[in-house]
Amino acid sequence: LGWDPKLLSTSTIENQRYRSIRRFCLRKTKRKILTMPVQDRVTNVSPRIVRGSTSGPVYGPNQGSFLNIELISEKSAAYWLSCIRELKRDFPEKVVVASIMCTFNKDDWTLLSKQCEEAGADFLELNLSCPHGMREKGMGLACGQDPEIVRAICTWIKEAVKIPFFPKMTPNITDIRTIARAAKSGGASGVTATNTVSGLMHLRAEGTAWPSVGEEKRTTYGGVSGSAIRPIALRAVSAIANDLKGFPIMATGGIESAETGLAFLNVGASVLQVCSAVQNQDFTVVEDYCCGLRALLYLKGAKSLVDWDGQSPPIAKHQKGKPRLPNFGRYREEREKLERNLLEKFVTEIAYDSFAHRPDTTVEKIPTIQDVIGSALSRIGPYVTLDNKQQKVALIDDDLCINCGKCYMTCNDSGYQAISFDHSTHQAKVNEDVCTGCTLCYSVCPIPECIQMVPRNGVWKAPYRGISPDFKLATPDVLKLSPREKLFINFTSGRLV
Structure with a gap:
């Protein structure tokens, strides 16, 4: 330093x-x-x-x-x-x-x-x-x-x-x-x-x-x-x-x-x-x-570590939170059977890029403290500088999802009802047309990297406003009702019934 x-x-x-x-x-x-x-x-x-x-x-x-x-x-x-x-x-x-x-x-x-x-x-x-x-x-x-x-x-x-x-x-x-x-x-x-x-x-x-x-x-x-x-x-x-x-x-x-x-x-x-x-x-x-x-x-x-977040490496595909067979009794026999099936399919011989080559540990110029002081300031400013046309939506990774339903509950009661939850498979799915990219689901998901915020497909379109610009609210007539009578408002027509 x-x-x-x-x-x-x-x-x-x-x-x-x-x-x-x-x-x-x-x-x-x-x-x-x-x-x-x-x-x-x-x-x-x-x-x-x-x-x-x-x-x-x-x-x-x-x-x-x-x-x-x-x-x-x-x-x-x-x-x-x-x-x-x-x-x-x-x-x-x-x-x-x-x-x-x-x-x-x-x-x-x-x-x-x-x-x-x-x-x-x-x-x-x-x-x-x-x-x-x-x-x-x-x-x-x-x-x-x-x-x-x-x-x-x-x-x-x-x-x-x-x-x-x-x-x-x-x-x-x-x-x-x-x-x-x-x-x-x-x-x-x-x-x-x-x-x-x-x-x-x-x-x-x-x-x-x-x-x-x-x-x-x-x-x-x-x-x-x-x-x-x-x-x-x-x-x-x-x-x-x-x-x-x-x-x-x-x-x-x-x-x-x-x-x-x-x-x-x-x-x-x-x-x-x-x-x-x-x-x-x-x-x-x-x-x-x-x-x-x-x-x-x-x-x-370090050139090869540009995708790291500080000292934290990228989160690879994992099965954390998924059910696992215990390593005892009849469960051990089931584990051994699954392992034999994997060996027969030569899964162990698949060479992934990350393991097939030595990482590039070349280090260029190491920044000093003075180099990083204030480096984020140019990206921090008033709200009006933010681009509201570069929208993102949530994407759920089914391989990592543990089907807990937390994203569905949060979106349903605190968000925009953009996530469906299958009653049989418990698979959560995001409706991209409804998702506004609020990021609540991403924030409460218990599995790291299971939900990602990705750019919305297609050309930007204005969000759903709920009513057309030509809508005019109808003012209902005031009716005199006895204390025992119940008053209901039909919000669809804007009239008293």
């Missing part, structure tokens, strides 16, 4: 000095300390960081989301400043990012930013987006939703320090680009996108929320993080990157693998921050992601 694009995000994983030392010893090249205040002392409630319910009752380390109602660091600014000094003394080649938060007060922002610079921080992140708790104290989101306040704070920091600084954007706003523009006009070196999404995660059957605090079981709106907010974060990063060409962006929000990290690079991010994935596992996932990114870049240069 030439450099490490990964950075640990502000969270509880950055709340103690020894963790920073451990990560640097584990070869983590960048780190960011938990947000420090100037003088405001906080005491966090408990419980405060809980697993999400966005994926149902999933237990274990593979959580798709978390919710936290944690505030900034309980430790003082003096503690963190000494931590920065020690880290830069012991690991001078490593990058340390200081995250700071203040109210809308020039003296506070100036003082804290200068202290961090003097302690040796390589650059700053301005927390202008914490959605819970600190907003009520005039910090975080209270500052980050107003472009004029953001511009003013950035101007103060620009005047106070020489090191780069990145305001952290909030997704809890109508148009995140307005805040990014304000940050840039105030002199910011770049932005971080995005912070957590304000939400209420879970309510139990008796009406109490989780997390709940105290005997009264009270709660508040917290910050949702993890994979559940990745679509929001991707939108934010791509929107800023398309609007402010070349403006550096640190991406955070649902990065849980090398593939998802590459997605953020493709939409314009320069640096990736990881938090929830570490909470799910441990610090070593960052090494996995860096290794995975190297592999993904290498695969991009």
Whole structure:
């Protein structure tokens, strides 16, 4: 890669000095300390960081989301400043990012930013987006939703320090680009996108929320993080990157693998921050992601792997989900009989192209991180740029289909009734004349690649509108009926009967 694009995000994983030392010893090249205040002392409630319910009752380390109602660091600014000094003394080649938060007060922002610079921080992140708790104290989101306040704070920091600084954007706003523009006009070196999404995660059957605090079981709106907010974060990063060409962006929000990290690079991010994935596992996932990114870049240069999706090879014909004969008792005899029949037909002597030749492993120019940053932006834009005449329809592969009927049920009750289901054979079939290519069936099919979206045959034709352009709705006469009489409307004729 030439450099490490990964950075640990502000969270509880950055709340103690020894963790920073451990990560640097584990070869983590960048780190960011938990947000420090100037003088405001906080005491966090408990419980405060809980697993999400966005994926149902999933237990274990593979959580798709978390919710936290944690505030900034309980430790003082003096503690963190000494931590920065020690880290830069012991690991001078490593990058340390200081995250700071203040109210809308020039003296506070100036003082804290200068202290961090003097302690040796390589650059700053301005927390202008914490959605819970600190907003009520005039910090975080209270500052980050107003472009004029953001511009003013950035101007103060620009005047106070020489090191780069990145305001952290909030997704809890109508148009995140307005805040990014304000940050840039105030002199910011770049932005971080995005912070957590304000939400209420879970309510139990008796009406109490989780997390709940105290005997009264009270709660508040917290910050949702993890994979559940990745679509929001991707939108934010791509929107800023398309609007402010070349403006550096640190991406955070649902990065849980090398593939998802590459997605953020493709939409314009320069640096990736990881938090929830570490909470799910441990610090070593960052090494996995860096290794995975190297592999993904290498695969991009391999001629024979152009049909791969990242590190995933094309899905070949398979029989996953199909009934199989058990390998015991009389079933084993049936299996052996079928195998003998196959051998008699010389099936085993068929040479498929994929096995008959050695794959071409020639590697052309391997792209760098800089080559992929923003590579997807030209294909992301307003809806009016989409061509509604290049239509696709669903195609079901009978060899892979397990006849479960899920595509039929979804299309029948949520789609366009374009799939028929044979009562005898349980074969699903798509009516191309009725299918509109909505892709619901493809989305719910349990068998990979069983349903494909293929171009519609023939010349494009307008969709069925339901009624002819010349149709005129008839207004029925109003009749006076007794309360006991029933009123039926014949929608075919538009008259009361």
